[in-house]
Amino acid sequence: MDQSTTKKLLMLLEENCRLSSHQLGLLLDCSEEEIEAEIKRLQAEKIIVKYPALINWERVQDNPLVTAMIDVKVTPVRDIGFEKVAERIARFPEVKAVYLMSGAGYDISVLLEGKTMHEIANFVTKKLAPLDNVVSTATHFILKRYKHDGTILEDYEDDRRMVVTP
Amino acid sequence: MSSIVQKSRLSATVEELKPSGIRRFFDLAASMEGVISLGVGEPDFVTPWRIREASISSLERGYTAYTSNAGLLELRKEISYYTEDLIQVQYNPQTEILVTVGASEAIDIALRAIIDPGDEVLIVEPCYVSYEPIIRLAGGVPVFLQTSARHQFKLTPEELESKITDRTRAIIFCYPNNPTGSIMTLEEWKTLVPIIEKHDLLVLSDEIYAELTFGQKHESIVTLPGMKDRTILMSGFSKSFAMTGWRLGYVCAPEDLLVGMLKIHQYTILCAPVMAQMAALEALRGNRSDVEKMVESYSQRRNYVVKALSDMGLTCHTPAGAFYAFPSVKATGLTAADFAEQLLMEEKVAVVPGDVFGTSGEGHIRCSYATSLEQLKKALECMDRFVSKRLS
Ligand SMILES: Cc1ncc(COP(=O)(O)O)c(C=O)c1O
Numbered sequence: 001m002d003q004s005t006t007k008k009l010l011m012l013l014e015e016n017c018r019l020s021s022h023q024l025g026l027l028l029d030c031s032e033e034e035i036e037a038e039i040k041r042l043q044a045e046k047i048i049v050k051y052p053a054l055i056n057w058e059r060v061q062d063n064p065l066v067t068a069m070i071d072v073k074v075t076p077v078r079d080i081g082f083e084k085v086a087e088r089i090a091r092f093p094e095v096k097a098v099y100l101m102s103g104a105g106y107d108i109s110v111l112l113e114g115k116t117m118h119e120i121a122n123f124v125t126k127k128l129a130p131l132d133n134v135v136s137t138a139t140h141f142i143l144k145r146y147k148h149d150g151t152i153l154e155d156y157e158d159d160r161r162m163v164v165t166p
Numbered sequence: 167m168s169s170i171v172q173k174s175r176l177s178a179t180v181e182e183l184k185p186s187g188i189r190r191f192f193d194l195a196a197s198m199e200g201v202i203s204l205g206v207g208e209p210d211f212v213t214p215w216r217i218r219e220a221s222i223s224s225l226e227r228g229y230t231a232y233t234s235n236a237g238l239l240e241l242r243k244e245i246s247y248y249t250e251d252l253i254q255v256q257y258n259p260q261t262e263i264l265v266t267v268g269a270s271e272a273i274d275i276a277l278r279a280i281i282d283p284g285d286e287v288l289i290v291e292p293c294y295v296s297y298e299p300i301i302r303l304a305g306g307v308p309v310f311l312q313t314s315a316r317h318q319f320k321l322t323p324e325e326l327e328s329k330i331t332d333r334t335r336a337i338i339f340c341y342p343n344n345p346t347g348s349i350m351t352l353e354e355w356k357t358l359v360p361i362i363e364k365h366d367l368l369v370l371s372d373e374i375y376a377e378l379t380f381g382q383k384h385e386s387i388v389t390l391p392g393m394k395d396r397t398i399l400m401s402g403f404s405k406s407f408a409m410t411g412w413r414l415g416y417v418c419a420p421e422d423l424l425v426g427m428l429k430i431h432q433y434t435i436l437c438a439p440v441m442a443q444m445a446a447l448e449a450l451r452g453n454r455s456d457v458e459k460m461v462e463s464y465s466q467r468r469n470y471v472v473k474a475l476s477d478m479g480l481t482c483h484t485p486a487g488a489f490y491a492f493p494s495v496k497a498t499g500l501t502a503a504d505f506a507e508q509l510l511m512e513e514k515v516a517v518v519p520g521d522v523f524g525t526s527g528e529g530h531i532r533c534s535y536a537t538s539l540e541q542l543k544k545a546l547e548c549m550d551r552f553v554s555k556r557l558s
Binding site: 157162 | 186188191192195196201203205206207208210212294295296344462466467469470473474516518537538539543
């Protein structure tokens with residue numbers, strides 16, 4: 001499969017990973033077998049990492065989750081810089097994302113999910129702050145999500161066209 | 167009340183004008199619930215946000231007054247760059263470009279500006295439904311040029327030559343074509359030029375789908391030597407930028423013709439709506455990667471639909487542009503109108519019978535694939551079931 005078709009395939013899957021190989025083949029004008037072989041390769045090379053669903057948890061009743069963004073200031077370690085601390089933080093399952101930041105007053109940004117604010121506070125004081133080389137933390141709670149991973153969660157742009165037009 | 171049958175209060179011309187065949191079909195489909203429609207002749211995308219935002223912001227800043235008759239000069243300049251980009255032809259924004267209320271107005275003023283009563287205008291069909299009535303309203307006589315699936319609905323020089331008379335004044339066509347999705351290559355345009363020149367015809371080229379071509383670039387007849395001087399190029403923002411409801415188009419033409427069109431425009435329209443002009447300015451100035459994405463998405467859905475139609479046993483040429491597939495339904499033994507009507511009643515899928523776009527369209531249906539993949543899939547499954555009952 002050529003590079004540009006591969007890229008189109010990835011974009012289609014990123015939008016909807018439940019499209020069948022048959023459908024993908026029709027859209028991209030190649031055979032089902034070609035699609036399957038290419039997806040296998042992309043998975044083996046860890047280009048396709050996972051097939052998650054984008055869920056609007058705010059619409060799920062009794063949704064218990066609280067999300068916080070935590071700015072973490074770190075003293076870099078000779079030779080390995082921020083890698084070691086970042087890796088340590090990333091391994092906690094309640095941590096959803098870890099990024100090295102530029103230009104901010106801190107170094108590492110951590111996205112954390114917990115059942116209550118208390119749980120998050122606990123994690124920060126008991127796990128994150130005491131880590132070697134962590135200098136300080138600042139915790140920001142997320143109040144509402146408007147857009148997540150490129151998708152507006154409450155989107156009202158329905159099809160408003162008439163059924164038949166010239 | 168008097169029981170005497172009153173003479174119509176409408177003019178004879180309007181009285182005799184046929185209502186569009188699409189209208190009848192619309193009324194039928196609109197009266198039903200749960201219809202999946204492949205009958206929509208407009209993009210399924212909402213206008214890109216950057217364009218909507220620019221228009222909102224212009225309103226906030228108080229842009230609510232008339233603009234010059236020809237449209238904002240800034241916008242005409244952008245249209246000039248854009249046209250050069252698309253077809254490598256330069257138009258002077260001061261004297262050769264006019265901003266209109268949709269390509270619809272462009273078509274109207276172009277035809278009215280050139281037709282004297284009794285003049286014949288050639289229409290390449292199947293085609294968009296407005297050409298014929300506008301020619302009649304202008305006092306002209308429409309003369310139809312046939313195309314066929316055998317030649318992928320392209321106009322041939324033989325057909326062109328055969329319909330020209332002493333009264334022939336102009337020819338109007340649209341490529342990439344609604345309803346067939348066909349395009350013309352530069353080589354194919356070249357075969358028509360000698361005939362157009364020999365009979366001194368004006369050319370009205372509707373290029374509203376210019377940006378929607380797949381795997382091949384759009385070629386305009388205007389680029390050929392001598393043609394710019396006899397061509398009126400009509401286009402708009404509806405299809406390329408998903409802006410149908412904004413009602414914004416434009417026309418590019420030699421100065422003497424543009425002056426005529428401007429006269430009609432200034433008395434009937436005054437100017438195109440300013441908020442739509444501000445939106446169009448952003449459409450052309452901003453990053454057009456959104457247009458590229460839409461084109462890619464149409465292209466993928468085209469592959470999907472054409473394959474599905476062929477698999478169910480309908481022959482369908484691969485359309486190179488616009489967002490329509492135009493398969494033949496002759497194998498089912500049904501006329502286009504019967505096919506469309508029965509499909510709607512039995513399977514609640516709306517397509518448009520090809521004959522509403524002219525007699526060349528008989529035996530074909532127009533399936534618009536500007537609709538979500540999910541809807542397309544459902545519609546095609548229903549069509550498959552419908553067709554298989556009728557193929558023996
Ligand atoms: C071939 C063709 N020309 C012109 C138009 C009218 O476009 P506008 O929205 O710019 O008036 C359409 C719309 O369907 C069309 O298909």
